[in-house]
Every structure is written in structure tokens, then in C-alpha cells.
Amino acid sequence: MPAYKAPLHDIRFLMNEVLDYPAHYQTLSNGDIADADTIDMILEGAADFCENILSPLNQTGDAEGCHFENGEVKTPKGFKEAYDQFVQGGWQGLSFPEEFGGQNLPQSLNLIKSEMMGTANWSFQMYPGLSVGCINTILQYGTAEQKNTYLPKLVEGTWSGTMCLTEPQCGTDLGQVKSKAEPLADGSYAISGTKIFISAGEHDLTENIVHIVLARLPDAPAGTKGISLFIVPKFNVNADGSIGERNPVTCGSIEHKMGIRASATAVLNFDNAVGYLIGEPNKGLQAMFTFMNTARIGTAIQGIAHAELAFQGSLPYAKDRMSMRALSGKKDPDKVADAIIHHADVRRMLLTQKAIAEGGRSMIYYAAQLADKMSDALTRGDTAAFEAHDDHLGFYTPILKGFLTELGYEAANHGMQVYGGHGYIKEWGMEQIVRDSRISTLYEGTTGVQALDLIGRKVLLSSKGKVIRDYTAEILKFCGQQARNKYMRRFAWDLTKLCAQWNALTVRIMLAARKDRNIVSSASTDFLMFSGYVMMAYFWAQQAAVASAKLASGEGQETPEFYKAKIKVADFYFERMLPRTQGHAESMVNPSKTMTSLPVEHFSFDY
């Protein structure tokens, strides 16, 4: 397993030179505390914790997995000690309010910290990661009493949280939720039902676990309009804040999974567990949607995390492993063969990983600024601004979640492929990256769900294509600004053509959908992937623009070689990956009937 090294050069390049985080932070009400020294301290502290504490537990955690016995879950060796260090370092509270013990730093710093933690050890990162949704829900919808009861411990990290949505019969289609909440005399509720796939649903890292549970009140309307939210703590909390009686929410089993084996995925049985209504009755699903965008960005990070780790694993191997001679002549003449990094096809796999990791990182870091703005608006009580930023982020979310996790999985597979047969052997750790990354296109809304959200809700329903027109206008403006830079001309030209094509495809599907409703679904994944490739191209062009400007001016924090490498990877992306758009474009415009007209019973004549 590759030992994780935080890519601080790239992180700082993106934060300081491409996305101007310092100026961005100045616009936030809590931005003044995110000064250069604080940011450095956080980046280096997180890097140290991830490289030295979390990374060494990644492969051992996978090999050992979680243990389930008598309703209790034991995490792998070393996880509890690492989690204690995480708590002691104050890492959970980084971006939560000081009022509840947090450090009130911008959300983006928390996302960047999560990226490092998740790259070093995704399974570990799941435990504190799930708490975030729980904390945000209580912060936004909880009563003062609920906040005071739960938030200090959750923000400290000595308690953790979960989101209990999925049931055996439904995941995406939450209107089918059956769990029940019966009112009790004291104003609380008796919650009953079975929840599955609950990440961090049971474990030994914290003193208490606070579950946010979707359930139905008696006589609630059917479907999505009859779902309410409840806080159900594993241990009831006494009036003085101390841990009270065990609540009858028990772990029935944990799942045996392909990957992220050190992350406990629990089946939770609620058997008249005491719960507390949070937010308005029957409006639980809307409340969930408030943080869906940020939650999905959190999952999109998994794409770049695994691309980065796969690259870190395959690069040294490609430099060391000797096999055959390069086609253009011996590169290591004194050796028995050339290192495989000298074969162009191996470089293709390395550069694809690098392009995904660094291109994806810039997309995430941009979205993180929108998350900052949302959070800032919330703090200021500016609902209109919150919603505007949420809408803006809502366009990026399905693309980042859907596209980056698909590409992250591709990158993980390239990393393994560079190793040849050795990649298939557990010892090297490369196959674990593939297994761990495979979940990312499934949970928090599958790729298909993201694709339908993008084209159905965000592009067609909400905006009749305006969101694409606006976004391509932004790209074209950038292209205009770059027209005189000789390094940038080919990028600007390719982007200009693709913007026209993106709009044309949108209009074509919009018109076709009037008569062919299913085309929205049949075109969706192609449209998502097309959109993702163009968006990533724009972000690579931005990186190349900064790099070429720094090379021209001789300024910048990095060496000229760093900037030259950025331009070369951008070139690679435009020449070797961006052409994939054309297959998606050609496929998506076909009518849906080729997909929909085959009768269900004719998919097979043998079974």
C-alpha cells in the first residue's frame, strides 16, 4: 500500500494561485481567522496526522476489517487510538461554531482536511465524516435544547453521528420509508423500524452515537410528504449531559463489503427507541435536501482521493520496474531493460490518474468556496443568499459526485494496471484502492441518480437549459481573455467548440423530450459525462492559464518545472481524455426507443 504523502504543492497552487483563496476568505464573515499562518498550520498539521497516523492503518484496517459480536462493533487495531488523536487535535470542530466548541474556520478548510484524511484512509474518514451531516442537521433545525444537548460532544468528536435513511426496500426512493414514530406522553417518540447501510452506525470510537432518523408519524401522508426527522441517541442523555440509559436501537449485523472494510456499515433495529422530533413534522425530506449538496461534495472527494492514492502508488513502481525497451531507443542502457515509465502507454495510465486527481481537485476546491458562501449566508441569516449559493452549487453537485467518482474509479484501475499481475495481489495495496473506490459511484445517489438530477432537475426542469447557457458564457468569457496567450489558444479553441456543442445538445434533448419523455433518462449518463469532461477541461485550462502567466512573469511560489508540468498535463487532458466527449455526444441524441422498446420478458430467452 502506498504511504500517503499530502500533495501540498498542488494544494497550495490551487488555493493560492488558481482559486485565490486569500481573497475569497476576505469576503467571508469568518474569513479573517483563516489567515495565511493558520492555513499553513492546518495544512501541515493535517498532512502530518494523515501521513503518520492514518496512512499506516489503511492496509491493516482493510485486512482486519470490523468485528461484530453481540450487537457491538470493534474497529480494527489502531483505529481507536487514531480517533482519540483526531479528537485531541480538535479536527472535528474545525469549521463548526465556536459557541459549540468549534474553531469556526471556513467549510473549505474542513473539506480539504477531509480530502487528505480520506486519501490516507477512506474507511477511517467515514466515521467523523458521517458526524458532519448529523451536526449540520442539528445546527440548522434543532431547538436550543437539542443543540446544547448534542452539539458540544459532537463537535468535540467524543460523540459521533449518523444519517439513517435507507431501509431494506428503499434507498433512492425514500418515499417508501416505513419506519414509524409513535408520540409518547412526554413529547418524545417511540421509533420502530429497520435501517440498513448505516455508515458508522455502530462502533467503539465514541461514547455515544447520535442517529438522525427518517420515520413516519401516525397518519402522515403517504410518500415523500410524510417523512419526519428524529434524533435517536444510542444512549439517552441525562439532564446534566451525562450518558444515560441504553436506547433500544441495536446493531443487528454489519455488512461484509467489497471494500472500505474498516468502515462499519450497520443494520440498525429501532425497537421503540426514544426519539426526538427535529424540524417540522412531515418536512424531514426537505430538511435532508438542505445539506445534500455538501454531503455529495464530500463523496465527490472520494473520486480525487482514490485517483491521488493510486497515482502515488503507481508512479514509483513505474520508475522502478524494468521491462522491455522503449520504442524510441534505450532509456536505461546500463540496465537489463527500461523502466516502464518510458513506455508511452504506461505514461498514458499515469497521466490519466494525475489529470483526474489534479483536475478533480480544482473542481472540488472551487465547489468548496461555494460551500463557504452558503455557510456564511447561513451564519448571517441571509436565506436568499444561502439559496442562491445552494442553487449554484446544485449545478456542480451531480457533476462532481457523478463524474468524479466514475473517473476516480477509472484512475484506481489504472493505478492497479500499471503493476501488471502484481496489481492483483493484496500485498501491494493497489487492488484495495480499486475496491475502496468502487462504493463511490453507488452511495449518496448512484451515478444514474446524479445524471437524472443534472439533466432532469437542474438543466431541464429548473432552468430550461439556462444553467448551461450561463455556465458556457462564463467559460467563453475566460476563453476570450486567453485568446492572446499562445499557450492557451488551443485550449480556448477546444473549449469554445465544446461550449457550442454543450448548448446544442441541451436544446436538442429538451426539444426531443417533448415527445420522448424517456430520452431524459436514456441520455442522462452520457450528458453527465459530457458535462463533466467539459467542466474538467475548463478547470485544467484555468490551471494552465495561471501556470503560463507565472512562467511569463517569472513569479509564483513554484518552480518553472512545476508550471511546465501543469501545462503538459493540461495538454494531455485535452488531447487524450477530452475526445471522449464525442462518443457521449453521438450516443445521447439517439431516441430512447432503442433502450425502451425491448419487452421486459425478451431480455433473455434462457432465464
Place this chain on the structure above:
Amino acid sequence: MPAYKAPLHDIRFLMNEVLDYPAHYQTLSNGDIADADTIDMILEGAADFCENILSPLNQTGDAEGCHFENGEVKTPKGFKEAYDQFVQGGWQGLSFPEEFGGQNLPQSLNLIKSEMMGTANWSFQMYPGLSVGCINTILQYGTAEQKNTYLPKLVEGTWSGTMCLTEPQCGTDLGQVKSKAEPLADGSYAISGTKIFISAGEHDLTENIVHIVLARLPDAPAGTKGISLFIVPKFNVNADGSIGERNPVTCGSIEHKMGIRASATAVLNFDNAVGYLIGEPNKGLQAMFTFMNTARIGTAIQGIAHAELAFQGSLPYAKDRMSMRALSGKKDPDKVADAIIHHADVRRMLLTQKAIAEGGRSMIYYAAQLADKMSDALTRGDTAAFEAHDDHLGFYTPILKGFLTELGYEAANHGMQVYGGHGYIKEWGMEQIVRDSRISTLYEGTTGVQALDLIGRKVLLSSKGKVIRDYTAEILKFCGQQARNKYMRRFAWDLTKLCAQWNALTVRIMLAARKDRNIVSSASTDFLMFSGYVMMAYFWAQQAAVASAKLASGEGQETPEFYKAKIKVADFYFERMLPRTQGHAESMVNPSKTMTSLPVEHFSFDY
């Protein structure tokens, strides 16, 4: 884990209606014994064995894995009993000469049997599968004594065989092989060295294991021209054919792998083990090449095997699982939601799997006919015919091995994706298919190695593009024949354009390679995938042509619905998968410098 059901409708459609196996068999010297009744008996017997004996052991074998203790390997529960049944059924000898106990049936029937066995349980199929290479080597290069000593037991299946090529420092680049062979006084050799990744290298299924080992004689030339082949049995064989002393070839460990966990992958230590030279000294590698094409077709089968099994697993789930409503209106109005098979994007994943499984199967079954012809030429002692057919098959081999295993892995991932989060849970068995299939792009030559073999050796070096000109001429002839069939027009037109493009791309790369040697490598994988998609399109068009002719005539062994479904899947392939060619076409023609010019030390500035 889906219970395997042999897709006999599709198998018979391809054999009888598309590829006219009956007529093909008439051209073979051993074709008369492959009459309709015999074929039926074999297909049904194999289906029965695979469905009832092998399939139930697939998931349990993965969960249990192989056990290694004190140099011995125990296969998972049930494997030994199943293997005994395999031997009793005479399945190993299906296509080997009667002289050594075989049934002398055409090779193609053995490949079809292997497909069924591999789909039901790929790990199991590895054990008898590896024997085939060993048997072929002894058949072709062994002395009469060697044949009589080893073949009867190997053909019976009571002994098994391996191919020992890979060493820790080399896999693809066999010129680096270090294992040594010292001549002994009695004419045998003392073999020493370490071989890794030896499939079926040690196990408890057979009485003896016959290793074919690559090693160097003293003073052998360096590199690939100094490698000889040796037979090294696990147990020496006494003059009367009985098992003798244990030979010092010992299993040091078995690998812990991502998948095919019930297949033992051994590290073998040869410590002055007694070996017998087979074939000419220093010509071992050429001898290996004799059967490389058939061995690679055997691995290409893995692509369709996993595509088939993933489809068999995801189809019933897509019919059962209820989630959301179809965009074009309720399909299951009485249910809480529609079955997910009614969502176009889910159908995209199902149809992609089906297109890969059935399109790939037709490609394999065609190649199997070439294997028959090779084998027939060998029997007749017609070396020229053998080489002509081997050359012909040599064009298909890298495409089938490289392209079909990549698409098989894609299909396995779609199968898992249809299950949503449940796909990630071991219980369902879908993630095992992904893990098992992942090896197929790595062993028997990675995809990159296949790609270089195709464009470098087969297209440019051996034929200066003629092989593409000839193949596209064949496709264009077919298109001409179909021009008047209204069902076929769009297929013929698309194929015609792609044939022109395929030739143009070949010429363009050939010309570019004069100045830019590395383009052969930088273009290789794109060229392989482009070639694969066009070839699969031709095979889908052939299936559609037969189906439309049968619909028109009202004849044929299948129902009209079967033929209509074939045309719909062909439509799907042309509209939704074939457009991917355009991304590959655009990417491959770019000069190699974008890939090759980044200095090795600038791939990262952090590690």
C-alpha cells in the same frame, strides 16, 4: 451470487444459424464425429455439470479461498469432488487425440465447454484450463516417450499441468528469465529458480502436477534466444508409469488476491528439481508462441464469461427491485413504485452487458473455428496451413483478449451498479464478479501488451496495414450483400464509414511512426479499442442479418421474439456503444510528445 444458467438459445443460434458450425465441421478431418447428436449431448451435459456442480461452488469457493500449509494447498470445500466428477465425465479429453484417451472432438467444442465452466466458476475452470497449455506443448514438442509418460494421465485429468514462465523480476519481458537448468549425467537436468504467479501450481485435485518450465541452459545466449523448455513433474514418474519420488519443486506460498480466490496462485521454488528438456535447446520461447494465440483466446473467454454472469445476476434484480416511477408514466401502477428495469438508464446498463456478452461470444465462436482449423492442420501435418490459420487467428487474438476483457470488466461493473448499494455487499455475489474479472486485463499479457502486439507487430511490422485492408474488405463485402435489406441499411452504412476510418487511421499512424516511433505505443490502446468496437459491430451486424433473414422467411430454430430482440440489441450496440470509437479515433492520432515529453522527475513535486 446468480445461479448460472447456460445460455443455450444464444449458443445454438450462434453455432447453427450465424456461424454455420455444421458446415464448418464438415471441413475438418475429425468433423464427422461432431454430429448434431454429439454436440447436443455435449452442450447439455456441460450445461448440467456447470449449473448443478460448478455454479453452487462459485461463491463458497471465493469466501473460503485456498488454504496453504507446509507447502501444500487445499482447495475449497467441494472442489475435489467436483473435479473428480469432471474427470469421470471425460471432460478434460474432449478435444485431445484418441491415442491418449481423448475424444478427438474439434477444439471449438472444448472452448465452448470452457466458456460454460468459466462462467459458472472461473476459479475452478483455471485448474483444468492450465493443463491445456501443458498438454499442447507435450503433444507438439514431446518425444514419444514423453508423450506416453505424461499425456494419458493429463488427458484423463488425473494429473494436471502448469506453465511456469513468470519470475519475480519479469513477466512480459521473458528475456529476463534467470531460472537455470544444469545437465545431469543421465540426460536429464537439474532445474533451479523461483517462478511466481503459477496458476494451479499446487493443489489437492490431482495425483501429480506436470510443470512446463522456462529456464536457461549453461552458456545459453542472453535474452529471449537462450530460453529452453523443461518438463518438471511434481512427482517423478517410474518406468511403469506409477508415481515415484517427490521432485524438489515446492510451493513457497500462495498469493492473496483480489479475486479468483479459489484458484491457487503459487510461488514455486525449484531446487535442483529433475527436469526433462522438451523441444530444441534455446528455442523455448518460440515453442511457447505456438500456443499463445489459443491460450489468449482462452483468456478472452473470461470477458464474455463475466459479462454473461453479471447480466444473469442483474436482470432478475432489475425486474424485482421497485424504485421511483418511469419518466413516461407508471409501469407497475398497483405497486408502490416501478421495477427499475423500466428506467431507461438501468436498461442502458443491462443492454450494455448483453451486447458485450453476446457480441463477444460471436467473436470467440468465430475464433474457435480458426482454432479448429489450426488443430486440423496440425493433425494432418500441414505446417503451411497451420501457420496460415495461426496468422489469421493472430490478428484476432490481441483484439479478443485485450478488448473483450476490458469490456467484460465494464459489464461486471454494470451488473454490480444495477444493484445500487446492495451491489457492494458480498452476499449478492455481484462484487465477486467484478473482483474475479479484474485479473483478465492483467494476465496472459496486459491490455497494453495486447495493444502493442496488435498495432506494432500485427498491423505495422508484419503487414504494413494489409491486415486491416483485408479485414475491412471482408466487412465491406458483407455490407454490400446487405444493402437491400432495410433492417440492415443503417448497420451497413455505419460499418462502411468505420472501415474507411479504420484504414485512414492505420495509414496516418504508419506515416507518423516514421518520425515519431513512440506514437506506436501512445496510439496503441486507442487503436486496440477502436478495432475492437468495429469488429464487434461487424459481428453484431452478422447476427442482425441472420435474425432479419429468419424473420423475413419465417424459418429458423428460434421464436420471432428472439430474432427481434437480436435486432434491438444490435441497434443498441450501434447507437450507444459504437460511438465510443470517435473518442479513440480523435485521441490516437495526436503526436506522442504530450505523453513522452514530461521528464520522469516532474511527474510529481511532492513525492
